[in-house]
Amino acid sequence: MAREIDLNAAAIDAALERFVAGGESPVMLFRGLIDAVRPRNYLDVPTAEARWRFVTERIRVRPGLRQAVRASLLEMMAGRRAVSFFSDAGILPAAGFFGEIWRRIAERLLPPLKDPSYLTDAVALIFHRRRDYQWFSELPPEARQGFWSALAEPGERAPEAALRMQETLLAAAEVLAVRIAAMGLEPELARVLPDHDEVAAAFVGLVAEMREFAAACRNPEAAAANPLADEKQLLVLVDQCLAAVGRARRAAATQGTSLRLTYLLVRLEQSLHRLRLLAQVLAVRFASESGDALMDTWTTFTRDAIRGVIRRDSVREQVGNLTGLLALRVTENAGRTGEHYIALDHREYFGMWRSAAGAGLIIACMALVKILAAKLELAPLNQAFVYSMNYALGFVLIHILHFTIATKQPAMTAATIAAAVSGVRGRLRDIERLADLVAAMVRSQIAAILGNVLVALPAAIAIAAGLAWWKGAPAVDPGKAFHLLADLDPVRSLALVHAAIAGVYLFIAGLISGYFDNLAAYGRLGERIAALRWLRAAIGAAAAARFGAWVDRNLGGLSGNFFFGIFLGATATVGFLFGLPLDIRHIAFAAANFGYALYALDFVVPLDTLLWSALGVALVGVTNLTVSFALALWVALKSHDVEFRRAGELFRLLGRRLLRQPGLFLLPPRATGSPAG
Numbered sequence: 001m002a003r004e005i006d007l008n009a010a011a012i013d014a015a016l017e018r019f020v021a022g023g024e025s026p027v028m029l030f031r032g033l034i035d036a037v038r039p040r041n042y043l044d045v046p047t048a049e050a051r052w053r054f055v056t057e058r059i060r061v062r063p064g065l066r067q068a069v070r071a072s073l074l075e076m077m078a079g080r081r082a083v084s085f086f087s088d089a090g091i092l093p094a095a096g097f098f099g100e101i102w103r104r105i106a107e108r109l110l111p112p113l114k115d116p117s118y119l120t121d122a123v124a125l126i127f128h129r130r131r132d133y134q135w136f137s138e139l140p141p142e143a144r145q146g147f148w149s150a151l152a153e154p155g156e157r158a159p160e161a162a163l164r165m166q167e168t169l170l171a172a173a174e175v176l177a178v179r180i181a182a183m184g185l186e187p188e189l190a191r192v193l194p195d196h197d198e199v200a201a202a203f204v205g206l207v208a209e210m211r212e213f214a215a216a217c218r219n220p221e222a223a224a225a226n227p228l229a230d231e232k233q234l235l236v237l238v239d240q241c242l243a244a245v246g247r248a249r250r251a252a253a254t255q256g257t258s259l260r261l262t263y264l265l266v267r268l269e270q271s272l273h274r275l276r277l278l279a280q281v282l283a284v285r286f287a288s289e290s291g292d293a294l295m296d297t298w299t300t301f302t303r304d305a306i307r308g309v310i311r312r313d314s315v316r317e318q319v320g321n322l323t324g325l326l327a328l329r330v331t332e333n334a335g336r337t338g339e340h341y342i343a344l345d346h347r348e349y350f351g352m353w354r355s356a357a358g359a360g361l362i363i364a365c366m367a368l369v370k371i372l373a374a375k376l377e378l379a380p381l382n383q384a385f386v387y388s389m390n391y392a393l394g395f396v397l398i399h400i401l402h403f404t405i406a407t408k409q410p411a412m413t414a415a416t417i418a419a420a421v422s423g424v425r426g427r428l429r430d431i432e433r434l435a436d437l438v439a440a441m442v443r444s445q446i447a448a449i450l451g452n453v454l455v456a457l458p459a460a461i462a463i464a465a466g467l468a469w470w471k472g473a474p475a476v477d478p479g480k481a482f483h484l485l486a487d488l489d490p491v492r493s494l495a496l497v498h499a500a501i502a503g504v505y506l507f508i509a510g511l512i513s514g515y516f517d518n519l520a521a522y523g524r525l526g527e528r529i530a531a532l533r534w535l536r537a538a539i540g541a542a543a544a545a546r547f548g549a550w551v552d553r554n555l556g557g558l559s560g561n562f563f564f565g566i567f568l569g570a571t572a573t574v575g576f577l578f579g580l581p582l583d584i585r586h587i588a589f590a591a592a593n594f595g596y597a598l599y600a601l602d603f604v605v606p607l608d609t610l611l612w613s614a615l616g617v618a619l620v621g622v623t624n625l626t627v628s629f630a631l632a633l634w635v636a637l638k639s640h641d642v643e644f645r646r647a648g649e650l651f652r653l654l655g656r657r658l659l660r661q662p663g664l665f666l667l668p669p670r671a672t673g674s675p676a677g
Contacts (some may be wrong), residue, residue, distance in 0.1 A: 005050045012037040012051065016058055019068040026076035027116050031126045039135055048135040051141050060150040070151045074147030078164040082119035086172035089120060091274060092267040095180075096245065108370030123309045133310040137303060145299040146282060170214045174600075176208035176271055183268045188261045193244065202240040209234045210275075217282055231283035231626040238276050245269050256522025277301045286603040294341025349668045352404060352444055353581040356451025360401035360588060364453065364459035367592035368467075369474060371484075384573035385570040391563025399557045405588065406448035406621075435653045442665045448619055452588040474600050481600035484593045485609055488616035489584070500586040503627025505567040505584070510632055513560030526552030 015033040037049040037055060059066050095103065114121040129137065165454060183189075184203025187576060190196040213234050216351065245268055280297040288538060373386045398405060467475045476484070490496055528534065530548035539547070568584050575582025594617055598605065605613075 003086060005047050007051055007054050009054065012055055013058070016055070016065055016069075017258075019072055020065055022081060022202070023066070025116070026072040028121045029072050031128065034126055034132070038129065038132065042129075042131040042134040045135055045138040045359055049139055049143050052147065053325065056143070056146045065163045066151060073151065074165065078168070080117055080119040080122055080393070082168045083172045083175060085119040085305060085309070086278060087175045088308075089305035089312075091270045092263065094267075103307045110146075112554065113228070122434045123306055124312065124394050127306060127310045130310070131306045136310075137307050139300055139303075141303075144303060145296070148298055148302075153470050164595075165241060166217065168318050169278055169282055170217055170673050173275060173282065174210055175215060176275045176278070177207045179208050179269050180241065181266065182440070183243070185517045186264055188264055189244075189248055189268075190254055191362055192261070198661060199241075199244040200478060202237050202244065206234070206237045206241065206275075207239055209596040213279065213282075213401075218604070231279045234279050235276060238272050238279070242269065242272050243658070245272070246397070254521065254522070259495060262539075274301075333477045345668055349443070349447055352447045353406040353451045356404065356406060356448040356578060357455040358401060358453030359405050360452040360591075361400045361459050362394055362398050362401075362403065363588040364456045364463055364592045364595070366390055366462055367456070367460060367589050367596065368475060369394075370589070371480070371596065373591075380573050381575055386569075387572070388566045388569030391568045392562045395561035395565045396558055397552070399561045401404055404448050404451070405604075406445060406452045406625075424433065432653070434650055435657055438650070440653055443667060445625065446666060447627075449587065453591040453617070456588050456592040457595040460592040461599050464596050464599040468599075476596045476600040476601055481597040484597040485605070485613045488590055488620070490612065490616040490619045494610075495585050495590075495614075495616050495620055498583045499587075499623035500570060500627045501582065502626045504562055504567065504586040505571075506624065506628035507631035508567070509560040509564035510628070512563050513556040515556075516559040517556030520552050520555040525555065573677060585620045585624075587624055590620045625665055 012033070015036045018032060019029055033055065037048065039045075039051070041047075059069055064574055070530075111667045114125055116122050116125060127133075181203045184206075185200055193199055245265055248261075248265055252265070276298060277297050281301065294593045348507075350536075369390045370387060373383070375389060376383070376386065378386065395405065464475055466505075487493055488495055526548040528548070529551055530545040532544065533542045535547070568586070574580075594613055597613075
């Protein structure tokens with residue numbers, strides 16, 4: 001049963017009557033209207049949409065009200081300093097990330113005064129709640145377009161205000177053209193574009209073409225006699241510049257990038273899209289069917305610009321921008337690695353089993369070293385160092401031997417999945433193909449987990465038996481064995497909390513891997529190592545080149561594994577120093593510890609303890625994977641401008657697939673092929 005929507009009709013009618021009565025500032029009139037439309041819950045889009053449509057219908061059926069609202073709108077937009085609103089709102093600032101975030105933090109502590117004479121501040125006063133962007137951005141395009149269409153219906157015109165508005169738009173477009181030309185000549189862009197000299201001509205030409213277009217707009221009589229006096233050539237140059245940005249992105253994905261370059265490319269792309277929108281709004285007079293074109297472009301622009309104004313002072317938004325900028329590069333580098341963690345056919349699937357089994361054997365040895373190291377009774381920091389080196393060097397060895405740690409997969413495969421996602425106004429492209437890829441990832445993950453666990457557990461028992469035979473005493477005494485089992489209890493211990501901490505570390509390790517992969521590519525590390533004179537003299541030019549190429553390929557993996565080991569080894573000590581119950585639980589180590597405990601107790605364990613411990617091992621694995629994959633997928637989707645909650649369509653399709661074809665999530669299809677193809 002559909003819930004009843006509160007239209008708040010009385011408050012909306014009262015706010016609209018204030019327009020008819022007049023005598024108030026347009027800013028306060030529209031502020032009152034938005035206050036009446038705003039839903040109580042910012043995520044309640046249906047209520048916001050219903051109220052917005054109610055306002056639109058009231059304006060449409062009452063000519064006097066329509067004229068009053070339109071006059072107030074034109075007065076507000078044409079009577080204020082509006083160039084910065086049209087040229088800057090919703091676009092990354094020129095100050096760069098760190099300069100901008102310090103500005104936002106400072107202004108959060110001591111907010112600046114709003115100056116209503118600037119349109120940007122006027123809009124901020126109208127949408128004065130920090131979360132207004134949530135419901136306003138989610139209004140359907142046709143609802144927002146209906147509002148502008150209602151105001152544009154025949155009625156009293158305000159030619160002077162319209163001309164002032166046109167001049168403001170032209171000034172904003174000219175500012176954008178000059179700014180775009182300056183960004184297009186940046187040395188960072190030249191570094192990744194071999195044909196930058198040719199590209200620069202398009203950026204520089206943009207300024208001259210914008211000047212000619214502005215002259216045509218300001219002198220319509222002369223433009224009418226010139227069939228070329230329209231926006232077409234300007235838009236051609238905008239498309240050429242956007243194509244150059246796309247080539248720069250692709251080049252940076254292979255050659256590496258810096259935060260400055262990534263920031264520059266995003267800001268340049270945003271500015272080009274804004275210039276295109278302004279040109280289309282200004283050029284509708286050249287088109288035969290200008291009304292619909294104007295409404296479409298104007299609706300798109302106002303949504304982005306108003307959202308940008310609302311979020312202008314948000315620290316969270318700026319941090320989110322940085323996350324997206326870093327993820328854009330990190331996830332693409334991690335994504336290429338992630339392809340090796342997805343088994344698409346039977347050969348790769350059983351290869352994943354073998355790779356995971358090798359890792360399980362090494363992890364069983366690492367778990368024993370950890371247990372023995374605990375007996376050393378070292379100072380806390382020394383103990384943390386020993387634990388960290390055990391984990392870090394063991395993980396590095398696993399990487400060098402091309403073995404697979406199951407829980408390292410999510411941070412890498414999430415990036416690969418996100419690389420198959422295209423965010424176009426919040427919609428996911430090629431959803432079936434993406435579901436196939438996720439199914440392949442899940443079965444690969446299951447194979448890797450079972451390979452780790454089914455080897456780590458018996459290997460731990462075999463190692464314990466061998467040590468007992470060799471030394472005449474078990475490596476683990478019964479007291480320690482019960483402690484190991486108690487640590488696995490998912491109810492009476494913090495095992496799942498500690499598993500979630502490990503999941504966070506897995507996610508961070510994936511980002512570190514991508515960061516160092518990018519660093520190696522951007523700094524041309526392999527070539528620089530191969531060019532070292534002392535290395536070439538010591539091992540020869542060919543061997544130096546091979547070593548440089550190996551470092552280039554593996555720096556990310558080695559770094560991610562090493563730091564992951566440091567995180568695991570140091571957590572308990574950090575918790576001890578701060579008096580917090582911090583620790584980690586990892587499924588492969590949990591399975592190995594389970595095996596050592598069982599042997600130490602001669603496999604005589606109370607049934608309830610045995611079952612709870614086994615369940616704990618399984619739930620530790622689920623928690624490891626869920627936390628690391630969710631975080632990695634969130635960052636990867638953000639890097640492609642897709643909000644995490646927008647992936648609901650994908651998850652619904654996966655649920656239907658799981659019900660109809662559960663086998664695809666366990667075994668690869670008989671026919672060899674790539675689900676991503």
